[in-house]
Amino acid sequence: QLxxxxxxxxxxxxxxxxxxxxxxxxxxxxxxxxGWFRQVPGKERxxxxxxSSVDDITYYADSVKGRFTISKDGAKNTVNLQxxxxxxxxxxxxxxxxxxxxxxxYGVKSMCVESSQVDSWGQGTQVTVAS
Numbered sequence: 001q002l003x004x005x006x007x008x009x010x011x012x013x014x015x016x017x018x019x020x021x022x023x024x025x026x027x028x029x030x031x032x033x034x035g036w037f038r039q040v041p042g043k044e045r046x047x048x049x050x051x052s053s054v055d056d057i058t059y060y061a062d063s064v065k066g067r068f069t070i071s072k073d074g075a076k077n078t079v080n081l082q083x084x085x086x087x088x089x090x091x092x093x094x095x096x097x098x099x100x101x102x103x104x105x106y107g108v109k110s111m112c113v114e115s116s117q118v119d120s121w122g123q124g125t126q127v128t129v130a131s
């Protein structure tokens with residue numbers, strides 16, 4: 001069974017940093033694309049960043065480019081999202097998701113660009129940016 005558990009959320013001041021982690025179990029991230037999404041009450045969930053199973057193919061939403069960095073730790077079966085220069089508009093519940101990466105890049109395009117159905121979601125972690 002594919003399971004994802006997010007951690008690292010919290011309250012941070014504008015301009016601060018947080019590092020979110022998505023720990024996978026029941027599968028290896030070497031075969032799945034992993035994506036980070038966020039949702040604010042009353043709004044649709046949006047793709048933030050995705051990374052492919054191999055080859056480090058990545059996607060970033062325009063709103064986070066240059067501030068957020070996604071990375072994979074295969075040894076820990078974890079995908080991290082380093083968030084710097086946080087803004088109040090980054091406040092949201094952040095979720096990670098997994099999608100089978102049939103060929104490298106397919107999962108990234110499918111999840112982050114085409115908003116296609118994913119194979120598994122985590123339970124989410126709250127990020128609040130406020131002074």
